[in-house]
Amino acid sequence: MSTGFDHLAPDILAVRFSAIGDLLLTTPLLRAIRTRHPGARIAVLTKERYVPLLIDNPNVNEVFGMDPDEALRQVADLIRSVEYSHLLDLHGNLRTLALRRMAPGPWSSFSKARVARAALIFAKRNLYRRTIPMAERYFEAAAGLDVEPDGSPPEFFLSAKAVERVAARLTHLGVGGGPALVAIAPGAAHATKRWPPLYWLELAKRLRATGAEIVVLGGPDDMPLAEWIASSAAPGAVSLAGMLELQETGAVIKRSAALISGDTGVMHMATGVGTPVVALFGPTVREFGFFPYRSERSTVVERTLGCRPCSSQGGARCPLGHHRCMRQIAPEAVYSALCSVLA
Incomplete structure (x- = not known):
């Protein structure tokens, strides 16, 4: 046989x-x-x-x-x-x-x-x-x-069932039917990769003011922050942090007009499903090889500082105590970057 x-x-x-x-x-x-x-x-x-x-x-x-x-x-x-x-x-x-x-x-x-x-x-x-x-x-x-890169981005293939579950959940929550759904992922495994919570909230409110709907993503550890952002920016903002399987997270991102995140795994999920990314990089840099790969409609927001990089993966605290690499990324700059990738 x-x-x-x-x-x-x-x-x-x-x-x-x-x-x-x-x-x-x-x-x-x-x-x-x-x-x-x-x-x-x-x-x-x-x-x-x-x-x-x-x-x-x-x-x-x-x-x-x-x-x-x-x-x-x-x-x-x-x-x-x-x-x-x-x-x-x-x-x-x-x-x-x-x-x-x-x-x-x-x-x-x-x-x-x-x-x-x-x-x-x-x-x-x-x-x-x-x-x-x-x-x-x-x-x-x-x-x-005898293989060479073909110039195309990563691929994250989703099951039909995961896509269907996400569609039903978003409908139940009353989001996803407007002119734009934007996914944001405020969490990160390492603290120095995280953008300040108040910046996320300011960005979320700015997005809501333009009519965009927001879905906040993350793992179980991100639930308090995600729920705070969603509730503070509601209505039209919901949190699914800690509630989704990996493929379901990918399905939410695929349905979104764009993802805004730090240097985390969900950023690569977005490139894998073809969704534009606005990625915020602080302690890590391009040379390490983890910028969004071959994603034409994605962009990285970062600040040129003499103390960067301070780590290859991020850490529990800024070695210099100021965390300027993330604090100097203003919400307005991130919003402008989002408008550029969606233009």
């Missing part, structure tokens, strides 16, 4: 444990592999909670979800049970290094430019020869597969 796969085609496993943005930034590579090797079997290993980001991607044959309590040894056993022709380490951390030792094979990885990154953070010396987006750095791991 035919398996539907060319027995001479590559059998590939890509490993990226987390997180939202990082997973979605692998999709240009997965798409390029599928285009170059139509008969390949492509599998991805990630944490269980991130499986929805790729489960409906037609370029992927299988997504393995790793349970939080699952031992790395069990994962290594899974890898050894299949004779993969290519093992792509798209994470490049101590955990994947340990996994590569437990499950030897045709592994390849990519450079994280750690020296250049550290020099820029700690010495403010730019040793980057050129800025390579993270989505393109992943291609280094697939050098043996």
